Amino acid sequence: MTESTAPRRGAARAASRRGTLVGWALLAPALAAYIGFVVVPFGMGIQYSFYDWNGVGVATWVGFENYAKVFTDATLLASIGNAFVLIIYFTIIPVGTGLILASLIRSMRAGAFSTISQAVLFLPQIIPLAAAGIAWSWMYAQTGTINQILGWVGLGGLARPWLADYGTALPAVGLIGSWVLTGLCTVLLLTGIGKIETSLYEAIRLDGAGWWREFFTITLPGLRQEIAVLVTITVIAALSSFDIIYTSTQGGPGRATLVPGISIFRIGFTQSDVGLASAFGIVLMVIVLAVVLPIQRLSRSSR
Amino acid sequence: MAIHTPRGRRGIRLATGLVATAAITGLALTGCAPGTSAPTETTNADVSTELTTEEVNLVIADETGFPVTDKLAEEFTKQHPNITFTINRDTFQNLTANAPKLLASSTPPDLIRLPTIGDTVKDGLLANLDPYYDAYGWDAWPASQLAPLRMSEDGIRGSGSLYQLGLGYSITGIFMNLELADQLGIDAPPQTMAELEEDLATAKAAGVLPIMAGDKDGVVNFVVQAAMNQYADKDEFMSWMFNEPGATYNTPGNVEGAELIRKWADAGYFPSDINAIDYFTFTSRFSEGEGLFTFNGNWAAADYQKALGDDVTFFLVPPINEGDGHVAMGAANSFSVAAKSAHLDEIVYFLNWIHTDPTARQIIVDVTGASPGGDPSLPLPEVESGSLIEKALEMSAQIGAENGQVDFMANTTAGIYAGSIIPESQLLVTSKITGEEFVERVQAFYESEVG
Structure with missing residues (x-):
């Protein structure tokens, strides 16, 4: 027994080693691309954030000075605030509307009308955001x-240059985002609803539940992953x-619609302050992770 | 039902891994600082003013919508068939953002449109044109026109070596819609700021928009600076635009000019949707007959003439007291030669030809409406008599004679226009901030950028 198992175990080990090598070889192209185009530029971004550098000339080490500026510059902080306001328009409105539309379409009989409404709702998604902005x-x-429409319905008094009005510019820009993203949300949620067992709906109907009860007891929990x-x-x-x-306001009027993306672009490419732009970029990334990771965790644990 | 996946934790682990890897990469790289080492001075000791007989292709990087380089290149090739051109175009914004990287690349364009010199001289990216200045005898050209194209070793504009030349030298002023003026009983352009204000009030009272302007992209600053120019000390204002140490934007004259704009905003002299109006919109709305006045430059003259025919005139912004000298913004459509250009002699020959050849000078005037610059003793190109372009050339000559040209404050630093002047002027022209606040905020940004 021992005589025969020893070489066999060796062969198995060799085979597994070969397997590992093949695995790495198969992984190599993707890994190289990932390292070359994601990890290294990211590392360089971190490195730049510690320098005063115009992108071409001599760079001077400044330690955490760029980060200190990000956290003390009122303009930059205000732009972060605007980005959080946009969550209402980019997330809450599209996902909310998507949920309602998806459950309405589900309750429709499958046919031309439901297909057309899906297609129409998804249409804005194929338009580039830049074009939508213009x-x-x-x-x-x-x-x-x-x-013009406001004028026709007798609300001409409300007419204003929406993107140039300090009070309406940010909501107006946000609603462009809502318009684009609602289609994506609806279609994805509709797919999610399709995966929910129809027997669950039948059961709750037999128990005498209405649309709301059905929505909160079956549809919403069933869509947790998609949401x-x-x-x-x-x-x-x-x-x-x-x-x-x-493409719509460039951050104006004043700085009413200034967001970190625009600030970083200007600092980096117009002002040629690559160090500060990198530092702000890193801060933005940390903020995004800080907001997104808890959402991921929430969707997993609260079921 | 939903299938349990540990996506959240994997996400966190992945993110931590990514951050860690990047941090290590970053730390490993910090050993060597990014960027190049200090530049080495490029000098061209033996410059030639003779054009080569070899076949040479010159590369020009220019902005879109600026057809004059096409026309000039075509004419030059006609006169000198051994020289051909490749012209690459990008939007003004992209070109200015990419210019340093283009110039630093191993194959830079020979000639590039460069509105602000910025750090390019310090980084050794631009060819020093001083040897050619002597060789071609450019000392006969107006010194005030070339001053903004110079930069000293300390990075201060206005003096030092010559790093740019203009393809046309622009001038700004006020266009007046004569049909509306006639209706309002205004029979001549205002001679003083007080007369201008009277005309504005007359127009407003009659329900005519006094000033067509836009500020989505900052063009209302033609009006803002026009007001400041009349109150400010010109040399003090210029020293700020040239980034001289200790120079400030916060001067009593600038504050007074900005307060005047706030007064005009309060009085409703600007369009109510001014912050939604961009350059294209405000020029087309004036062309369609909206607005008594508009502040713009000679480059718009041909289009206004085409749209309004004889019902439009062009004049310099009036001074405060009648008979005082005029002050107007004007600038070269500035181009620079790359330090690494392999055809320095040829591209500078082309630049000199633009300023001296009669056909080239005619092209500059016909296509841009700007003054061709160069030796003032050279004959001026022919233009239609009584046209706006003729007026523009006269205005250029007058400002030259009165030594009243100032640069555009938008050219003060690379980032000041988008980063401060545009957003703050949007607040000023809609009466959200005072003139004093405007001046203080722009100066604060200037200090943060120039340091």
Whole structure:
């Protein structure tokens, strides 16, 4: 027994070693790309954040000075505040609307109408955010569609340049995000609802529950995973938003719609202060992780 | 039901791993600082003013919507078939953001549109044109026109070596819609600031928009600075724009000018949706007949003329007291030569040709409406008599004679326009801040950037 098992065990070990090698070989291309395009630039970003550097010339080590500036500059802090306000429009409204729409579509008979409504709702998702920003800035203009419609229904008194008004600029920009993201939320939640056992719905109906009861007892818990994914994606979209704002208001009027993405872009590429831009970028990443990771944890533990 | 997956914990572990790896990579890299070492001075001892007979292709990096380089290159190749051009275009914003990286690359463009010199001289990216200045005899050109294109070794603009030249030298002023003026009983351009204010009040009282301006992208600052120019000490203002040590934006004159803008904002002289109006919108709305006045530069003259025909005129912003000298913003459409250009002699020959060749000077005027610059004793290109472009050339000459040209404050530092002047002026023209606050905030940003 021992005579025969020893070499066999050796062969198994060799085979497993070979397996490990093959595994690494298969992993290598992806790993190289990951290290080359994610880890190394990230490390360089951290490194730059400790320097005063214009991106080309001589760099001077400044320690944590750039970070100190991020946390003391009122303009930069206000832009972080605006990004958190955008969560209302990028996350709460689209996910909320998506939930309602998805359960409404589910209760519709499958047919042309439900397919068309899904397609229509998803349509904004295929439009690039930058293009959506430009198109909406026309609609929000003093002579744009929104004010024309208000005029037709006798609410001409409410008409204003929506993106140039200090009170409405941020909500107006946020609603562009809601418009784009609602489709994605609806379609993903609809897929999630399709996976919920129909017998559960039948059971709760037999127990005499109405739409609300059904929604809160069956639909909502059944969609926890999808909601977690959507909240994660949309919160990241809100906190790191750039394109909609850049094409619609560029942070104005004043600094009413200034978000970290725009600040970082300006500091890094217009002011050529690569160190401060990197530091702000790292801070933004930490904030995003601090918000998103608890959401992930919540979706797992509270079932 | 939902399937339990440890996604959350994996997410945390992944993130921690990522941060750790990156931190280690970062620490490993901190041994060597990013960027290059201090630049070595590039000197070109033996410059030639003779054009080569070899085949040479020159590369120009220019902004979109600036067709004059195409026309000039075409004409130059016609005169000198051995020289051809490749012109790469990008939007103004992208080009200015990428300029240092383009210049630092191993294959830089020979000539690049560069509105602000910034750190490029300090980093050794631009060719010093001083040897050519002597060789071509550019000392005959107006010194005040070239001053903003110079930079000293300490990074102060206005003096030192020559690093840029202009493809046309612009001038700003006020365009007036003559049809509206006629209706309002205004028969001539105002000669003083007080007369200008009277005209504004007349227009407002008659329900005509007094000033067509926009500030989504900051163009209202043509108006803001026009007001400041009249109150401020010109040299003091310029020393700030040239970043001289100790220079400040917070001067009584600048505050007075900014307060005047606040007064005009309170009086409703600007469009109510001013912060939603960008450059394109405000020029087209004035072209469509909206607004008695608009503050803009010679580059807009041809389009306004096309749209409004004879119903528009162009004049310099009036001084406070009648007969005082005029002060107006003007700047070169500045281009720089890359220090690493392999064809220094050829590209500078091209630049000199633009300022001296009659056809080239005619192209500058016809395409940009700007003054061609160069030796003032050279004949001026021909323009249609009575046209706005003719007015613009006269205004350029007058400002030259009165020595009243100042740079645009937007060119003070690379980041000040987007980072401070635009957002603060948006607040000023909608009466959210006072003129004094405007000046203080812009100065605070300036200090944080210049340090």
